[in-house]
Amino acid sequence: MLRRAVCTAVLSSVLVVATVTSGTAADDGPPVTFPASPKGLKAPVSLPKDLDPVPMYQPQSACQPGETAGLKKLRDLVITTYGVGRSGSTARSCTEGTSEHSDGRAWDWMVAVRTTKEKAAAADFLAWLTRDGGRNARRLGVMYVIYNQKIWGAYRASDGWRPSYDHVDHVHVSFSWNGARGTTSFWTGKVQPTDFGPCAVFSGQPAQTRSTANPNPCRAAVSLPKRSAHPTSALGSKVASVRTGQGLVGASTTGVFDAETRTQVYAWQKTHDLPLTGTLDQATWVSLAPDQVASDATSGMTKDEARAYGLAHYSGTTLRRGSAGRSVLVLQKAIGRGLRYRTGYFGTSLESAVRSAQAKIGRPQTGTWTRDDWAAVNR
Numbered sequence: 328m329l330r331r332a333v334c335t336a337v338l339s340s341v342l343v344v345a346t347v348t349s350g351t352a353a354d355d356g357p358p359v360t361f362p363a364s365p366k367g368l369k370a371p372v373s374l375p376k377d378l379d380p381v382p383m384y385q386p387q388s389a390c391q392p393g394e395t396a397g398l399k400k401l402r403d404l405v406i407t408t409y410g411v412g413r414s415g416s417t418a419r420s421c422t423e424g425t426s427e428h429s430d431g432r433a434w435d436w437m438v439a440v441r442t443t444k445e446k447a448a449a450a451d452f453l454a455w456l457t458r459d460g461g462r463n464a465r466r467l468g469v470m471y472v473i474y475n476q477k478i479w480g481a482y483r484a485s486d487g488w489r490p491s492y493d494h495v496d497h498v499h500v501s502f503s504w505n506g507a508r509g510t511t512s513f514w515t516g517k518v519q520p521t522d523f524g525p526c527a528v529f530s531g532q533p534a535q536t537r538s539t540a541n542p543n544p545c546r547a548a549v550s551l552p553k554r555s556a557h558p559t560s561a562l563g564s565k566v567a568s569v570r571t572g573q574g575l576v577g578a579s580t581t582g583v584f585d586a587e588t589r590t591q592v593y594a595w596q597k598t599h600d601l602p603l604t605g606t607l608d609q610a611t612w613v614s615l616a617p618d619q620v621a622s623d624a625t626s627g628m629t630k631d632e633a634r635a636y637g638l639a640h641y642s643g644t645t646l647r648r649g650s651a652g653r654s655v656l657v658l659q660k661a662i663g664r665g666l667r668y669r670t671g672y673f674g675t676s677l678e679s680a681v682r683s684a685q686a687k688i689g690r691p692q693t694g695t696w697t698r699d700d701w702a703a704v705n706r
C-alpha cells in the first residue's frame with residue numbers, strides 16, 4: 328500500500344520536474360551503472376528496418392484498469408529473460424492521481440537497487456531499452472521508465488536521464504497506447520501508426536474507454552453545459568455520493584465504487600445517451616439525479632425558447648452522433664427529451680429521437696440536425 332502511494336506521488340512530481348527542466352538537455356547519467364554491451368531482450372519475430380513512431384507522452388485520461396496485452400507480454404519476457412524480480416501489482420483503482428497504472432499501461436518490476444543481482448538485471452534491461460536514442464523503447468512502445476530517482480522518456484530521448492524521485496525497489500515502465508496493445512514492431516514485425524487512445528467528450532472529465540486502437544487525434548473536449556451537485560468518482564472511490572450512485576444505477580450499495588458498480592454505470596450510460604466512461608462523471612450524475620443539478624446552460628428556458636435560441640445561435644452548427652455541449656443540450660430541450668436524457672451529449676438514443684422529431688415536422692429522417700430542422704421546428 329505504501330509503495331503504491333509512493334509511486335503515484337512520484338509521478339506527479341515527475342511532471343513538475345519535467346516542466347522545470349524543459350528545454351535544457353542535461354544528461355544526468357543513468358540511474359545505476361549500465362553495462363557497455365547489454366544482453367537485452369530477444370524479439371519473437373524478425374524486426375523490420377523501420378522503427379515505430381516515437382511514443383508521445385500520453386497521460387492517463389480514462390479509467391481502464393487491468394493489464395493490457397502489451398504489458399503482459401513485456402512482463403513475461405523480462406521475467407523469463409532475467410529470472411529475477413517479481414511483478415508488482417499493476418491494476419489500480421482510479422483514485423490515486425494521474426497514473427498510467429489506472430489505464431493498465433504501467434508495470435512495476437520489483438528489482439531493488441540494494442540487491443546486486445536485481446540491480447544488474449535492471450541495468451541491463453534499461454541500458455538495452457534506452458540505447459541508440461531509444462530504438463528498443465520505440466519498438467516496444469515504452470513511453471517512459473523510472474528507476475533509482477531517475478526518469479527517461481522516449482519523447483525526450485535527447486535529454487537522457489533526468490532527476491526523479493524514489494523507485495529504488497522497482498523499475499516503473501509506462502507504455503504508450505501502441506505499447507499497451509502489444510501491436511508494436513517488437514511483437515508483430517510490423518510498424519503501426521500512432522494509437523491516440525481514449526478521448527474525453529467533456530473537458531476535465533474522464534475519457535471514454537475503448538478497446539480498439541484510435542487512429543485519429545482526439546477532438547478538443549467541450550465544456551460541460553450542465554453540472555451536478557455530486558462530485559465525479561471512479562473505480563476505487565469511497566466518497567459519500569458513491570452509495571447514492573450505486574442505489575440509482577441498481578448496484579449493491581457498498582459505498583465503494585467496485586466492479587459491479589462500474590458494470591451498472593456502463594449499462595446506464597448506454598441507455599441514457601452518455602459518453603461511455605464507466606465512471607460517475609458529471610454527465611452521468613446529471614442523468615441519474617436530475618433534481619440535483621448545480622448548473623444548467625438551458626435553465627429557465629421553455630421548450631419554445633430553446634427552439635428559438637437554437638435557431639438564433641446554432642443554425643450554422645450541424646448536430647450529429649458524437650456532438651456535445653450547449654448546442655446539444657438546447658436541442659434536447661427543444662425536442663422535448665426527458666430530464667434524464669438532457670445530458671448535452673448526442674448518442675444513439677438522441678439520434679432516434681431526432682428522427683422522430685424530423686418525422687413530426689415533415690423533414691427527412693436523417694438523424695442529423697441541421698439549419699433546416701431548426702427552421703422547421705420553429706414554424
Ligand SMILES: [Zn+2]
Nearest residue numbers: 334434435499
Ligand atoms: Zn509504477
